[in-house]
Amino acid sequence: MRQILQVAAAALLLTSGAASARDQQYIHKLTNPDQFYQISYNNPYECDSRTIQGAQIWNDTGSNFATFHGSLDGVYFFDGNIVKGRAGTQIAFEPVGNMVNGATAVAEHVPGSTAGTTTVDGWYIYNRTDADIRVNQDKWAAGRFYCDQTATIGNQLYFDRVIAHEMGHVVGLDDRSAGTDCLMYYALAEKAALKPACTAEAGLPIRLYGAYQP
């Protein structure tokens, strides 16, 4: 194995990094015209405003995909650019033992049912009718997330940026291996505040969902 790693190290400059084959392309397109986004009540109340801010960042990318939050009859939800309503994307906290990607995972995006396939920009993608976000609730309990806007930030992860990244997957975008300022950069650093989508990723929802038409 030592030899393998030495050979690998010798070829380092020729490698392109962890993410290359599908870098910053699409993983799916939401096609359900009845999509809405719902915050589960098992999410911490103190995180709600950051959850909303993180989800709504995709409203500013110029595409027809937009999020919105509100309440009707005491039910607390987001909805998408096309309203009506059925079981859609939910943002919910899950215990560390439920994170399919591993106990160190901060959050993960779980796609819903497949309606078919289509091609955007020559790429093969899955049509999805819904999608969920799971956030690691034990990391919240242990103080890993910065949610409370009256608190002082420590070595924590801004919760709105965590949600913005996962909502980017809900929109259909893959991770980026370059561009640390982009929301879809694959790794989230501590104290990384929420920023608008970078130029490169702002164009992708338009290519999936079309430009916003007032």
Add this chain to the structure above:
Amino acid sequence: MIKKTLLCVAMLAPSLIPQTADARRPARPPAERPAEFRNDVANYLKSKTLEFAANDRGLAAVGKSQNFVPLYNLLKDKGSFGGRPVKGKSDQEQAAVRDALTKTAAYYLAATGMTPSEVTRLIRNGYDPISAVERVIAGGSTLDDDLAVAETPIFGKLVDSVASGPDASERKLTFTVERNVKGRAGLTEQVSFAVTPSHPVGSLAKGTSCLLLLSDTLGRFRAASGKPKSSTSFQQQLEPYCQVGAVFQRVSSEASANISGTELIAAIDKMASAK
């Protein structure tokens, strides 16, 4: 799957949602939760009670129940999570949250095949799995932490990556087994596991070298306790360390320090030589 686990999530009737064609329509009044859903710590502790009951069923189903209490006692004796800024507005609330996190860590260890005797063996070889699992749960774990806690660490190269699972809802990855770090029997040529399709490990190029941190006990435990799991027998217990340019990094949604190939080899050698 997730919808079954949600607490107190009301279903929206289609007729309740107003129709509009304007994607940038003005915001409705800010949503407010009913008061009974605003006590975060109480909600957390309530959900943990339900989770622990399911965990007990899962451990019993995989024959690991006997390991929970000894592991919990080891964690408690160590004062686990005592230095963390845990949630809670009073000392009493914080103590309850710390205890819930301690139980979470004990269940996690038991559900991934850890035993009290394995803890003893690891400590004898210079590891501290009790402190390590706290960092795994709360954040900030190191490579040595992850190796100590992982049931089946494997070093290998990615040979296949395909969409799989019901409705292509996951990505199945197959790696060569070039180093079976803890010597698990039956793992000699290849190993497969699945992740969610958006996880960055799914974007790895074929030929990428990784240290995988897998568990099959975890898959059986999850199946028995009704928890989300991937379709493969091996689950990703912890996110892997993969070659990224000149270094190895944990391929995770959380940024981690770079590790040189030399450091990775040394860590693997140390674990493999533990007696």
